[in-house]
Amino acid sequence: MHKIRNAKNRNSRNVEFIVFMIMKDDNPASTAPAHRDRIYYGWYIVVAVFASNFMGSGTGFYIFNAFIEPLCRLRGWTRTEINIAPMLGYGVNLFAVLMYGTLVKRFGPRILMIFASLLSAVSFFMLGLAPNLWTFYLVFMILFLGIGGMSGIVTATAVNNWFILKFGSALGLATMGVSLSGAVMPTVALAILEKSGMFYAFFWVSIAIGLVAPLAWFLVKTRPEDIGLLPDGVRHVDGTVYDDLPFREDAGGPAADGRPSHWTFSMVIRSQAFWKIGLSYGLSLTAILGVMFQLKPRFSDVGFDSNTAMRLMAATALAGAAGKYFWAYLCDKFTAKKVITVLMFFNAAGLGFILIPDSLVAVILFIIVYGFSMGGVVSTQHVLVADFFGRDAFSSFARYTGIIIGIDCVGYLIMGRSFDLTGSYNTAYVIFVVLNLIAAVLISTLEKPE
Secondary structure (H helix, E strand, C coil): HHHHHHHHCCCHHHHHHHHHHHHHHHHHCCCCCCCCCCCCCCCHHHHHHHHHHHHHHHHHHCCHHHHHHHHHHHHCCCHHHHHHHHHHHHHHHHHHHHHHHHHHHHCHHHHHHHHHHHHHHHHHHHCCCCHHHHHHHHHHHHHHHHHHCHHHHHHHHHHCCCCCCCCCHHHHHHHHHHHHHHHHHHHHHHHHHHHHHHHHHHHHHHHHHHHHHHHHHHCCCCCCHHHCHHHCCEEEECEECCCCCCCHHHHHHECCCCEEEEHHHHHHHHHHHHHCCCCCCHHHHHHHHHHHHHHHHHHEEEEEEEEHHHHHHHHHHHHHHHHHHHEEEHHHHHHHHHHHHHHHHHHHHHHHHHCCCCCCCHHHHHHHHHHHHHHHHHHHHHHHHHHCCCCCCHHHHHHHHHHHHHHHHHHHHHHHHHHHHHHCHHHHHHHHHHHHHHHHHHHCCCCCCC
């Protein structure tokens, strides 16, 4: 009991896991000889999710750092007109989050990742053939429907099902694919564009997206219990083996730690945590989407040549990859709310550096501070939800937070209008600093639901 009390003080997810251990201890059939697999299968799930996040975020988001300026030149479109496309895509994504949040609990992440990969591959290729803006917008919305199943709630649920005590670390590694794609995909796309043209750039990237489907087919399994394992790879506690731990799946019933295993919409909207989590991450992601979607053009606008600007953007994304693991790992070790409050303040500070004119030092500080902190926003979002609402309720609650977080799509419009009206992104960056400060305050006042 002393160990249990200490675990409660450290982390509520430890409590969830230990309570399950105690429940299983009543089963005399659980006294087989202890053993441990060489590599816990959950880490293979992390590999598959990493690849899916890499291709999903890379092709629906980061890669347009390479395509925005060529599309403007070849099609005669403005940056504001192009920025409308991801805004419409995120409108579709709001529907997709609700849809995938329901489907993933019923069918598991594997089939959804396969379908989403194939849909994204076809739509991305068709995007390169779009002859006018309306076709471009329509195909972009279909692309975001596919990307919604290659990342977000689907892949986060895949990791959540396999980890409790190490969920932050596992999700941090899996979401590193999001930022690493920012370092790799735009650079690769730009190289293909310069050598072979836009058609082949869209073609070869679409082939790469489709490769996620067979990877998911062979690697992804829904839950460790399905193959006789436990979350985190734990096979024994105090000399007793626990091989088929019965996690609750009944809709609306309580989980082992007393929290509901399913959240209805009426339950969600009465929770202050829903509004604060949704708003805080929506505000912070508004800046991330707006800034990272066109960071390379920003660096070009302030005087860097095209290749240098792309390398600076890639360096920011690499810093974000490290941040994704670091901040999520801290949530395993300390109170998630406190970690994320500090994270939001770092985001605001990092954005402030880019406003300092004609300073290479300021650019470097922006890459280090903002890159490292913005990476943690994506990975900690799902860690916070799991910490507050538990493993079984994760997908049923997380699907609704996407409704509020969807306000982040205005980041594209803020950036586009800032440039078209003033010839600079500075106004947008000032707005983003304020939004991150508001997000920090919201997180700091968050309380767990009773």
